[in-house]
Amino acid sequence: MSIRSLRDMTLEELMKLLKAPVFDESGRRLGLLERIYADSKKKVAKKAVIRFDNGKRKKVSADQLFYASGAVVYSRKGVIKGKPLFADSEPDLAQAKEILDKMKVIKERMLKLDELLVEGKITETTFKILRGDYEAQLKSLQEMGMKYFEKLKKRLMELESREEKLSEELNLIEARMYVGEISENEYQKKAGPIKLELDRIRGQIKVIREFLQECTSDVIIGLPEKVKVEKGDISVARPRSAEGRQEFEVKVIEEDEDEEGRVKL
Known part of the structure; x- marks a missing residue:
């Protein structure tokens, strides 16, 4: 099983990680990957936001996140030893x-x-x-x-x-x-x-x-005919911000900007 740091992934690959489940190193599910901040020049992830299953959110460094077996693994130390076990994986x-x-x-x-x-x-x-x-x-x-x-x-x-x-x-x-x-x-x-x-x-x-x-190109299989389109969260209890920020997004920022687009002094 290959383990890749989010720092080593392209913007296209990062887009596919949005809404991916996030686990800790023991395999305990934490929540979902809600937002990724990427450097506009280097085209690499800088930080990301984890939405925990209890509703709380945490902004972490991209160095602390790794991709493996269809899930994102969060490591506080930024190092994964051995193979993480995903309790909720298939x-x-x-x-x-x-x-x-x-x-x-x-x-x-x-x-x-x-x-x-x-x-x-x-x-x-x-x-x-x-x-x-x-x-x-x-x-x-x-x-x-x-x-x-x-x-x-x-x-x-x-x-x-x-x-x-x-x-x-x-x-x-x-x-x-x-x-x-x-x-x-x-x-x-x-x-x-x-x-x-x-x-x-x-x-x-x-x-x-x-x-x-x-x-599908490697094995002759057919996808289910029913292709569902995910419904947006229309709840008035959790509206979008005034800036119209998407709930799940990869946001590209300049190297001298912070995550909100403000120029660092």
């Missing part, structure tokens, strides 16, 4: 990723083998022997991978169904507040746990769907 996803990585390695070897034959560095007999071995390995991995991919497709549909039910439940509570049936404080108490659960589920959906999209 075990089938980890297995499927391992299989996909092996398939990519074999495909690279097959391409190299083609080049060697064209360049005359190996005989046709040698080519056929090695090619046959690689094709057999690839077929075996594809058969193994299909089992996990089908499980992930099923898991994705389950999560999307759960998300839809929770969204409807949240909308009903909001409607009761809008018409004056319940107060805003009552709304917060009822809606808070639902929003946290929605954040968790949407993080899982994001990771699984991105993986399935990545591996």
Whole structure:
């Protein structure tokens, strides 16, 4: 399993991390990655904001955040020793990723083998022997991978169904507040746990769907026909700021600016 610092990731890669679940080194879930601040010249992450599951937020250095197995790991010391364990991660996803990585390695070897034959560095007999071995390995991995991919497709549909039910439940509570049936404080108490659960589920959906999209060219699988569009948070209890700042964003700032765009003196 590869572990990458957010400092080493491109802006495009950082965009994909928004809403990703954040864990500590022991595998305990902390919350979601809400915002990333990136240097406009160096194109690297500088700081980020973690939205904890209890509703609190914390701004941390990008040096303290790492990406591994579809999740972001927070380390106060900025160092990860060994392999972090993700208590809330999908075990089938980890297995499927391992299989996909092996398939990519074999495909690279097959391409190299083609080049060697064209360049005359190996005989046709040698080519056929090695090619046959690689094709057999690839077929075996594809058969193994299909089992996990089908499980992930099923898991994705389950999560999307759960998300839809929770969204409807949240909308009903909001409607009761809008018409004056319940107060805003009552709304917060009822809606808070639902929003946290929605954040968790949407993080899982994001990771699984991105993986399935990545591996469609390597393994013959089809994504579920139903493609959900995440509903925005329309709650009046947590409106957007006056500046219209997005809830989840990668914000590019100048090197001599702070996170709010003010020039440092």
